[in-house]
Amino acid sequence: MLRCKSCGKEYMSFRVLCECGGLVDYIEERPKLFDSCLDKRFLDVRRYLPLLPIKESFRPSVTLPITPVVERDIADTKVFFKLDYLMPSGSFKDRGTYVTVAKLKEEGIREVTLDSSGNSALSLALFAKSEGLKAHLFIPGYTSKGKKRLLRLLDAEVHEIEGSRMDVHKKAKSFEGGFYVSHWFNPYFLEGTKVVSYEVYEQIGAVDYVLSPVGSGSLFIGLYKGFKELKSSGKLELPVMIAVQAKGFESLTERSQEKTTLAEGIAIPEPPRKGEMKDIINETNGRVVSVGDDEISQALSELISFGFLVEPTSAATYAGFKVLLSEGYFEKKAKILIPLTGSGLKNV
Numbered sequence: 422m423l424r425c426k427s428c429g430k431e432y433m434s435f436r437v438l439c440e441c442g443g444l445v446d447y448i449e450e451r452p453k454l455f456d457s458c459l460d461k462r463f464l465d466v467r468r469y470l471p472l473l474p475i476k477e478s479f480r481p482s483v484t485l486p487i488t489p490v491v492e493r494d495i496a497d498t499k500v501f502f503k504l505d506y507l508m509p510s511g512s513f514k515d516r517g518t519y520v521t522v523a524k525l526k527e528e529g530i531r532e533v534t535l536d537s538s539g540n541s542a543l544s545l546a547l548f549a550k551s552e553g554l555k556a557h558l559f560i561p562g563y564t565s566k567g568k569k570r571l572l573r574l575l576d577a578e579v580h581e582i583e584g585s586r587m588d589v590h591k592k593a594k595s596f597e598g599g600f601y602v603s604h605w606f607n608p609y610f611l612e613g614t615k616v617v618s619y620e621v622y623e624q625i626g627a628v629d630y631v632l633s634p635v636g637s638g639s640l641f642i643g644l645y646k647g648f649k650e651l652k653s654s655g656k657l658e659l660p661v662m663i664a665v666q667a668k669g670f671e672s673l674t675e676r677s678q679e680k681t682t683l684a685e686g687i688a689i690p691e692p693p694r695k696g697e698m699k700d701i702i703n704e705t706n707g708r709v710v711s712v713g714d715d716e717i718s719q720a721l722s723e724l725i726s727f728g729f730l731v732e733p734t735s736a737a738t739y740a741g742f743k744v745l746l747s748e749g750y751f752e753k754k755a756k757i758l759i760p761l762t763g764s765g766l767k768n769v
């Protein structure tokens with residue numbers, strides 16, 4: 422069931438916004454216990470299916486893997502890199518798309534519209550090709566050439582818009598061609614990204630800190646949701662949630678004068694779920710770090726030297742970690758989760 426955050430109206434069918442314009446949340450009518458719901462026959466996303474709002478008969482034919490974790494000791498801390506850039510379309514967005522596409526199938530929706538800086542468009546294009554859906558994908562003109570070529574390869578209907586990320590969003594929202602599924606609003610997208618936390622819990626147990634890149638917040642909120650459910654199942658305490666933002670595009674802290682050009686994936690100055698993210702930071706005693714081009718390119722080159730071929734937006738998270746490390750923020754032996762969200766191969 423979906424419920425409006427503003428007026429409380431409830432919906433049984435798929436909506437990304439309430440009639441009143443408010444954001445809607447997915448509400449589990451009867452909360453489930455983590456252990457008793459795992460389908461232990463599987464070592465892929467099907468393992469967690471009973472915890473997701475997906476009916477078996479509408480499960481997408483693309484099956485998502487559980488992504489690997491690589492551990493590294495860095496300056497007296499234990500860093501766990503979660504390699505989400507190894508997802509089928511090369512980014513964590515496949516997690517949100519997976520649940521979204523299952524709901525679209527359930528409701529018989531065959532034509533959809535999405536705006537994206539590149540990665541979620543690629544993700545939807547891949548699933549749309551696999552399921553035979555028609556997808557109208559709105560992307561900014563500055564999206565990398567590699568991503569544009571991949572979109573063409575996937576036969577997507579691409580609408581390239583000149584202007585800022587917010588201009589692209591406005592164009593897509595007013596387009597009347599298909600059902601609008603922007604992950605900025607879409608409550609089912611968060612039901613997919615929360616699976617990262619389930620996997621991390623089974624792979625390494627509880628962590629002390631979680632850093633996440635924050636533009637629209639679809640990963641940050643999903644991670645929190647997953648950890649919150651694990652906490653309700655008596656599995657762990659909530660980690661400290663740290664939002665890493667791009668300088669010049671901060672939504673959760675004072676905006677910098679400097680404008681980053683390297684983190685296109687999180688260059689979103691006004692995300693609709695901003696209030697929710699502020700609440701998460703307060704509840705977990707977390708904080709916000711902003712990083713600029715110098716920090717991001719330094720972090721990217723270090724990640725590549727570790728063997729992680731990620732894109733610059735993904736390196737922002739590690740750059741945020743380095744900033745906090747230099748402040749002496751982490752205690753010795755702290756366990757820190759850093760999801761690596763997008764593949765660098767798409768930018769070639």
Ligand SMILES: [Zn+2]
Nearest residue numbers: 425428439441
């Ligand atoms: Zn409402």
